[in-house]
Amino acid sequence: MxxxxxxxxxxxxxxxxxxxxxxxxxxxxxxxxxxxxxxxxxxxxxxxxxxxxxxxxxxxxxxxxxxxxxxxxxxxxxxxxxxxxxxxxxxxxxxxxxxxxxxxxxxxxxxxxxxxxxxxxxxxxxYRYMPPIAAFLGQAEAATGGLKMLAIREHRFPFLDKIGAWNRFNRNSGGTMVEKCCHFFDLMRLATGSEPVRVMASAGQAVNHLEERYGDETPDVWDNGFVIVDFHNGARAMLDLCMFAEGSRWQEEISATGPRGKIEALVPGPGRFWPANLGVPPVPQLILSPRNPKGPHVREIPVDPALLAAGDHNGATFFQHQKFAEVVRGDALPEVTLNDGMQAVLMGLAAQESALTGRAINLNLTAQSEPARAAG
CATH class of the missing domain: 3.40.50.720 (NAD(P)-binding Rossmann-like Domain)
Incomplete structure (x- = not known):
């Protein structure tokens, strides 16, 4: 090369x-x-x-x-x-x-x-490489004293228009819990440093795309849901997804809690969707809230405007490509492996099965090596 x-x-x-x-x-x-x-x-x-x-x-x-x-x-x-x-x-x-x-x-x-x-x-x-989330992952273990609970909220806009409306149908996308939420299941594995053992979900299609028609079909992708995941190491995590909440100040709100305290990452949505009449879009924040001494410590984590202009993921795609280029040059190994991608999809499929059946779905993914925590 x-x-x-x-x-x-x-x-x-x-x-x-x-x-x-x-x-x-x-x-x-x-x-x-x-x-x-x-x-x-x-x-x-x-x-x-x-x-x-x-x-x-x-x-x-x-x-x-x-x-x-x-x-x-x-x-x-x-x-x-x-x-x-x-x-x-x-x-x-x-x-x-x-x-x-x-x-x-x-x-x-x-x-x-x-x-x-x-x-x-x-x-x-x-999502691993959004600067506020990367900072969150790097400091979560120290801030919490050992993560016990993880909560992820994404309140955002509906699915965007894609060629041939492929993302409107589960048969093409894998379903919302796979297409959209595999990001969050990946973050859960990374933050907890463990594999899921049980998934419970309630989800459905309440608002979005119900008036759309493609041929004689109506879209069947879900637009909201709650998912609870129990992990092998005793941690538990929750996802709160709503895709008709684009009026929110923050698109992603992530918090981890443990015996020492709490850490949060607050991430705005794409700047191109922020209403011009509201002025400058919000700057991402990292908040540390120790139990002793009490009181939140708020730090803004600005992202280079050139990176914000290059995409909708808070600069993350650039940082991901920086690291992938090191892999291509032979200087590093992939940080997100094919096994990581598979485990996240299996969690999404389990969430969809749970929501459809009303049952908790037991998983046995610990045969694979447990995921490494993000470096702090």
Whole structure:
């Protein structure tokens, strides 16, 4: 590999374009090749990366010489099949968007890739790398004296419009608890340093997309829910999701509590959605609230405006790509492994099963190594 990393991009919808903009902020990188079957998305990607060569198929892109890595940002239903195709043809280092699969029947296929792929695979869990959440993860153990309870609230806007409305239907996305919430189940595993043993959920579709029609179908994705997760080490976590609450000041509110005290991260939504009449968007906060001496300590964690302008994830996509570039150069190992991505999806599938059946779902994921805590 030369000093410059040459990227091949698979899928250039909203998230693919965010990857393009953030890769271009890194030194010694080049968008060399792009594949997207949609003409509008291909044109948008070409405007962002005019020097990239456009391809009409994944097979054609994989024949391009000089590629150093791939980024998969296609619709959820395509991730696993594209990973399999790459594994059979040209197993380059890959950063693949979440979720890595969408159906319980796909698990064995993913495990085969995990156990046999010939290069590093990084699963894109951007929320880990949002600066306020990264600070939260790094300080949670010390601030709490040993995390016992974790609460995650995301109150946000509805699902955005995607090509072909693929994200409106569970069969394409894996369902809201997989598509949207695998981020939060990943954070739960990381913050607790443990694996889930039981999942209980109540969720459904109350407000969003009920008046939409695609052919003769109405969207079936859920827009709200509560999930409780018990972990192997005795910690417990809760998710509170509402996707018709875009009037909120904070999009994500995360708190961890233990015998020593409490720590919180408060994260605003994308700045482009903040009403102009309300002035400057809020700045993320980290709040430490020890039990003794009592009293919260509030610290703002501003994010570089250039990073905010490059995407909707509070700068996280840039920091993720910084670390993935180190993997491609052979200087590091993936921080978010294919196994991490699989465990988060299995938690999401369990939450959906619990909400549908009204039963607690027991899990046995501890056969895999317990997740490492974020470094503090």
């Amino acid at each position: 030369t000093d410059t990393i040459n990227y091949g991009i698979i899928g250039c919808g909203m998230m693919g374009q965010e990857h393009l903009r953030n890769i271009q902020l890194l030194a010694d990188t080049r968008i060399a090749a792009i594949f997207d079957p949609d003409p509008a998305m291909k044109a948008a990607a070409s405007a962002i990366a005019p020097g990239a060569e456009m391809y009409d198929s994944l097979d054609a892109l994989l024949t391009r010489p000089g590629l150093d890595c791939l980024v998969i940002a296609s619709p959820n239903r395509d991730h696993l099949g594209q990973l399999e195709h790459i594994a059979q043809g040209r197993p380059l280092p890959v950063l693949v968007e979440k979720p890595v699969f969408t159906s319980p029947s796909d698990r064995a296929r993913l495990e085969a890739i995990r156990d046999g792929y010939g290069a590093p695979i990084w699963v894109a869990m951007e």
